Amino acid sequence: MKINDILYNGLVEGNKELEIDLLAYYPIGKIESDNEIELHYLLHDRWEKTSNPKSLNNQTARFIRILARQDTLVKIRLGMGYIAYEEKAYTDAFKNKSGWTGGDGIFSFNIKNGNDSYNQEDSKTVFVFGDTFVGEISNEDDRRVPPILMPNNTLAYVDGFDTKNVSFEINTDNENQVCAFFNPDNSSLYEGYTALNLVDYSLDNINPYLSGYNPHKLELEFKFPTEFFIDYIDIYNYFDKDHIEYNPQRRGFKDISILLNVDNKYTMFKEISLGKSNSLSDYQEIIIGKKIKGFKIVVDMSNDSGNYQDQSEDLTLYGLNKVKVFSNKQLLKDIEVNTNNVLNKTKKHAWFWLQDGVVINEDLYFLPLLVEPDLTQKEGMQFKISGVSLIKVPIINEVLDTSKQTQKRTPLFYQSESGYQIIYGNAIMPLTKQSGNMYADGYIYVYGYITENYIRKLVVSRVLEKDFENIDLWEYFDGVGYSKNMFDSAPILEHISCEMSVSPITKGINKGKFVAIYQYDVNSSKIAYSIGDTPVGPFSEPTIFYSTENIISKYGNTTYTYNAKAHPHLSLENELLVSYNVNTYQMEHHEKDGDVYRPRFIKLVEIENE
Known part of the structure; x- marks a missing residue:
């Protein structure tokens, strides 16, 4: 699509309010009408009236209300900004009916050389998943065939952009039992x-x-x-x-x-x-x-x-x-x-959820969450977070040697009695020489979030590559400068998700800036982006650019979507590959429909000039 393409062309009857669903989120440019109109657009579940009914000035919207005093022809034209498309090749690549049959988490790393910049066609990618279903899905009715196993993490490898040849990896122990690649084994487990x-x-x-x-x-x-x-x-x-x-x-x-x-x-x-x-x-x-x-x-x-x-x-x-x-x-x-x-x-009875990571030299580092059962919560959410660890995994011949992993506890977690929480590791952006990013300053930026009154607020720290394992050398952005005290962390963006991404923008209208991709308020049908002037902001208000309502309506009301994030090294400069997770609160639903629980992909694309 190009700037000034027509998104809507129709008649608005006089003295009747018309609500228009554009069926997707678009930046809205010029609005042409024969007569005067009053125009509102839906922004984060509230209707906003525009002061200039002839243009929305590139405001992204899907739902628009128009009121005219007399019959009026209205044209709504595409503005400047970004739109999203479904990415079928990657979505289909993770539809698997035997062995690995679904997972969430899905972080990606270029373990060939650690280059995290765009368009790495010669990369070797490892995808890291969280809780994973292992078994079979029936070809006849998509039901999961017992026995159904669920290790807490699995892997997959892909050469370049070859989505037709994804190699799923499931770990087994000495007795051939399915098990996770990464299990808690440090002092925080006790x-x-x-x-x-x-x-x-x-x-x-x-x-x-x-x-x-x-x-x-x-x-x-x-x-x-x-x-x-x-x-x-x-x-x-x-x-x-x-x-x-x-x-x-x-x-x-x-x-x-x-x-x-x-x-x-x-x-x-x-x-x-x-x-x-x-x-x-x-x-x-x-x-x-x-x-x-x-x-x-x-x-x-x-x-x-x-x-x-x-x-x-x-x-x-x-x-x-x-x-x-x-x-x-x-x-x-x-x-x-x-x-x-x-x-x-x-x-403790505990397991890992692997947050984001980073390749440093010949090792891949993770900052996984330590997770424990919490049976006081509703079905599908019976867990609690009790810590953040650090895992270091050697990369040998472009494969993770998980048998030689090392672990340690970290002080990157805090929980008050009132529910106030700080967690670091939900997104990592390396701006190092090895990362290949053009804005390299030698630091690795590690993002996290503060949870307060059920709202997640983005915070950020930075550390030199050589000091990554030494948490006491990390610096936390306090709103003005940097502090060595994690409790000085200042929120830079609200309504983010527990997993997300921050990536450099190297082309187009926002070249030189950074884009945060996240699920608006964690578990929702809305995927958003915000543009930051620097790795620490200031970031723009959330812009909703994609709705997952079609997925939720397809699979039923126990379905939810969450934790959208970008995968820069698998993206082109003007087409950012974005994944999001699909899940259900009910185990019975998982058993009846094996197609629900797997990642879906979209592309965030900058609109072309006329």
């Missing part, structure tokens, strides 16, 4: 009185550390991903405000030694006697003033001076509430803590 509690800030409430009963030896090791100059350490001794009557502070550490890791060797630094805590806010500051890679706290078990308990007690426990480590006044959070003694440490 709960209880674990040592990790001492440096975990993901929740409001304080979960302490407690040793096992009557330990003969007790030490805690705090490990950093790299060396930091440590100003001081604040130790919050054990205190339980809910059980004051039992004198809980007697379990607090007393005589301890601090050992510092300098050049990968521990040396004695200081012996200290900690005081009792009489509140949750009591702490003891220990000045360090050295560059170290970690430290140990060792409890002195001689002379019964390890804690404040009466040693005549049969059961002795040792506890701490928090250990805060500061480098140049920054609270470090990317710390692993190990101990030789813990009261209880239980593995």
Whole structure:
């Protein structure tokens, strides 16, 4: 289509309001009429009256209302901007009836060389899916044939743009059982009185550390991903405000030694006697003033001076509430803590949902969500997010070697008791030399969202490529500049989805800017874009450019669509490939119709000049 093409040409009867459905979203240009008219357009579920009924100035709309005082011929012409088309080749490529039979998530990465710029016809793409159906779909009635399996993630490989030859990959274990490629295997998987509690800030409430009963030896090791100059350490001794009557502070550490890791060797630094805590806010500051890679706290078990308990007690426990480590006044959070003694440490029932990722050198990194069951929610939504991890996977001969993956917990998640939430990793845009993006500045931009009053608001951080694994070196956009504190993150766009994308624009009317693609308000029939002047905005208000109502009406009212995103390296410069997920809230619906649960694709195309 071209600018000034006619979208509507018809008669509007006098003194009657006519509502026009253009059947798709278009940027509206000139509006021609024989007589005066009053014009409204539907914007985000509300009707807006235009002050100039002769043009909508390229406002994107689908529904228009026109009121004329007398019979009037009206022409509505296409304006300047973007329109969307269904992309049948990619949609059909993920319609598979045996083995891999549907999945969501669908992030794509060029693992040939990490080039994420447009038109990478010689790429080797790995698609990464979330929850996946494995089994068979009947050719006769599209029902799923039992048994039906669902690993939490699968893969697919594609050479170039060859959608006719998608190679789906399903993982199996030593007994040939279907399983996920990526399962949680790091310290965030455990709960209880674990040592990790001492440096975990993901929740409001304080979960302490407690040793096992009557330990003969007790030490805690705090490990950093790299060396930091440590100003001081604040130790919050054990205190339980809910059980004051039992004198809980007697379990607090007393005589301890601090050992510092300098050049990968521990040396004695200081012996200290900690005081009792009489509140949750009591702490003891220990000045360090050295560059170290970690430290140990060792409890002195001689002379019964390890804690404040009466040693005549049969059961002795040792506890701490928090250990805060500061480098140049920054609270470090990317710390692993190990101990030789813990009261209880239980593995959670949890799985990964793989958020976005990035290729760095010869490795693919993900920032997956740690997900746990939540049976208080309605069917199809019985889960909760409890953390964000980091996975590093080697790329060997243009294939992911998942057997050599490594994992760690990250501090990129926070949940308050009131429901306020911060999560990072829902979109990643590399502007590095390896990414091939023409606006490369050396940074990887990692996006996330704040959830507040059920609205998702986009936030953004950045990190140099070499520092990606060290979360304490990330910087968070605070609305003006950058801060090392995730809680300073400032929203830059509202109504975004939990998975989305931000990509450079290298051609056309918005060349030099950036486009965010997302599902408007996560689970909806509306896919939107916003244009940003820079990777951190300011971004334009959401522009709805595609409706998935045809999919929802086709499969029924339990169907929903969600998490639209772009795939730049599989796109042309003026045709952005966009996927979105289709799902249903009911397992019975999945069983009856195996065609529902799979990604669909569209293309966002810039309108040509006349």
